[in-house]
Amino acid sequence: MESMRGFFILGLAVCTFLLYQAWQKDYGPQPSQQESVAEQGDVAVASNNTAASSDNLITVETDLVSYRIEPNGGDIVYAELKQYNVELDKADNKVVLFDYRDRMYQAKSALLGQGAPDNQLPRASYSTEKESYTLADGEDSLTVPLSWTNSAGVTFKKSFTFTRGQYLINMVYSIDNQSANDRTYNFVAELARDQKPTGLEEKSSFGMKPFMGVAYSPEEQQYEKVDFEELEEEPIKTSRQGGWVGFLQHYFIAAWIPPQDQQINITSSVKPNKDTTIRFVQPTVSVPAGQAKTINADLYVGPKDLEQLEAAAPGLDKSLDLSWVWWIGLPLYKLMQFFHSFLANWGLAIILVTIVIKTLLYPLSAAQYRSMANMRKLQPKMQRLKERYGDDKQRMQQEMMKMYKEEGANPFGGCLPMLLQFPIFIALYYVLFEAVELRHAPFFGWIQDLSVADPYFVLPLLMGGSMWLMQRLQPKSPTMDQMQQKIMSYLPVVFTVFMLFFPAGLVLYWLCNNLISVAQQQYVTKKVENAPDKPKKAIKKK
Template sequence: MKKDPIKYLLIIGMVVTAALLVGQWSDFQDRRKAPVIKEETTLSAPMQELVATTEVAPSDDDIPTVEAAAPTVQSQTQQLISVETDTLSLKIDTQGGDIVYAALPLHYAVLNEPDNPFVLLNQTANHTYVAQSGLVGTHGTDKSGQRPIFATAATHYALSQGDDTLIVDLVYQQGSVGITKRFTFTRGSYVVDLRYLIDNRSDANWHANLYAQLKRDSQPVITDVGIGLNPYLGAALTTADEKYRKVDFEEMAETRGGVKVDVDGGWVALVQHYFISAWIPASDTRNSFNLRKANTNDMYFAGFTTPALTVAPGSQGEIAAQFYAGPKDVDTLEGLAPYLDLTVDYGWLWWIAKPLFAFLQWIYGFIGNWGWSIIVLTIIIKAIFFPLSAASYKSMAKMRKLGPLMQDLKERYGDDRQKMSAELMKMYKKEKVNPMGGCLPILIQMPVFIALYWVLMESVELRHTPFLGWIDDLSVKDPYFILPILMGATMFVQFRLNPTPPDPTQAKVMQMMPIVMTFMFMWFPAGLVLYWVANNAISIVQQYVITKQIENADTAK
């Protein structure tokens, strides 16, 4: 008997798939069980030590090099000041004026725990993720081993009821030059306006460049998004050649001198699933971006430096940028800077996914429930593709009718694969059946459904969003695995409606698929599983109706 290579390839594929699932399961369990360490935000280096001089030594890698900075002299006390608005809870270190903590009161770390906001930025003994900014260059206040310590009028600022903006000023005196580092917060916004105000009372020109950067270690984010689903964690920026370029920690470490790009305007961000932080310089200047790894430790920098600002003697000047720390909201990011909305990463099918998400938002505007909106969107898409689906189901129904004839050929020519293939082709030609007719229509639809899959995967709108009674969060797994079991059951019914593959190995693979997929989907976000259940259920109804129509037509003949 001649050996069938396809059979053995399928068996090998099943073994490899099983091994990958075990590996992914192990990795997923490690990520889910990673310890969550709640720590207090600390001051910058040296850790937890108050100082009374600017001679505090941060890492030599922290400050970008432009030109030698002028020496600065000022005696202040380093401390953390807190800022509270309706959308942000920040801590700013008076040394350097860096944002060393950012929590989002409207987004909880844990469902139904409003007193436990989601923390995006933090600086602790075990984790560093901060937003730095300063002045470098000829008269810059920041240089390697030295950063200014600002004075401030208060240690706590809060957006008052009825006010739409909150201004926090940090002041520093550099000889005859007064420097104010101003943070402006707006009600309902995750955008912080950063502005350096320079009052040059000296008798010479004052020159400096603004730099701003995100500083982070490579510590992974604890996620609960399913086996094999690893949302991107790393930096991103826009360039003249690429609207959205991802630069992960590995690329930063491996690129000698870091990734350097000059862009008109531009932005740089650190991305982690539903949330991002981003620095956005002025759009009318050509800015130098640099993404790099520290020389001596596990620390990464993603930032930019602006052209030098010159302030004439006896005059004032300013230089500004925006900082965003919040959810990946498409509409907000789209309005902040060109292509910043692409950090809501739909992959290469973004051109399909963006209209799909806009349509989903529109449906939600009427329904007011994201779960039912997903179901309605799936129904509409299936209706649009019904002519293609009908052609596919008709082809499958005809193949199903040929099942007895195919079984007969298998019994007669089972040992002669070449003869059996020839007889099958004769049968297909006689019965006017295209064995690939059921595949092509499905392949045409696949990009749309893959794009919708990534829309649901990336949408922060699903986070902590309830659907039905037992599902209180569409962004995490179904707590009772009801949706995954329904998904597996609908997939099983679908396979039963399809013609049985003539090869027994293929048939066994098809029988195993619902079980394997059910196991995988048990830990997928409920919103994704809901989409697959709806898609499968609608497909079953369509396929059943079309198959019955064909069978009834044959009976009438």
């Protein structure tokens, strides 16, 4: 296989991938309006039949998130991320994850057992010292305590602790059993939401449909995602030690995390109106009369911040879904983060990552370019062979292989480096699509968001020009028929059309990759052309 055919295979592979992604992109069913009620499971979370009212909600302000807590049951029903706009230039419209207004997405937690606050409807109405809490300047954390005492004298305190600079919330139930009898309780943590689109998918890249659905850690695994459709057909029912359960959407995640040394039961359910729930139940806790015990769990609600996800729970970082190329994508992502730490520009970080990749692949690329240069030097001889044996393809191939052997040329030398670029391209495709840091990240000038397409198509057109230049430097194969040559000539145009709709960050990588390739190829080609001719290899006679 000659270099031109390797180039064709690479282009065909990438085009096939892009076409597959485009085919996969669809818009799921629009769910109907739902009540703000949690689905009952093996151990149900009893919920109010009416939606939360903004009049009696407890407000919590941290440096990163605005929360609202419903006193009836003590659920977090609202979470607005202060550092993330829905649209680039609209700072007054922030990304809202949990919501109770025109949709339902909430983090519910409950205690079940005799006299427990969530055994009956309406659920217990917790009292609190204040209606509003704010993480003050200079404070590292903020605790919001809620309290309720039943008629038997058992006091339940439900506390949420918010930490500066973190999206992880610690939730603790303190049970003080001053009744005359021993008590047992089960803690249930669940996330309940409708299946409505978030409104953030509309700005997504051509060819890639953002995943929205359930994610959890099955037994002996750290990460598995299930879309809503699959969940209706086959609900989750499993148990494991530790782990986590959550909902994923583009760039953001909410997840309940139990203590990692506890055995939990994980279940899911989908109501007829499409409201969906994922939950876990912790082991039964016994609280003898006159004694107190605590139950705790963590809740993560925020962006897919790799560092915070890694610290929150084993496997939660896998929610930054880099598909089958994660083993390439994760190092590239961390390398980009490293460059950004001192460059403060994600576009420049992408350029430096490209330079690193091209440097690491240079030994292979140099072999490819030497092969191309040697093939170019053989063009006159190849043309003569074509004129002599053009009508006899089998003889033509035999004579060409004989010539390659005599001249010490390797027609296969150009394929491997090109094919190695394919998984790197796909890895960066996923990194740039999944990395929340690239969302609304500017480069310079007219490119103010590297996660969406170049609004004026400048980068795609430059990329197409660089691809055309690379193609012009490739040696032409005399064995290619006119149809193959015509297809090859259209590849830069096809790629340019695809890249018109792809994230500017990805196109920037591909443009830089091509320009560095052209420079490297010119350097190696000149060295080969200026080198003295090697003596022909003698063919041993039998």
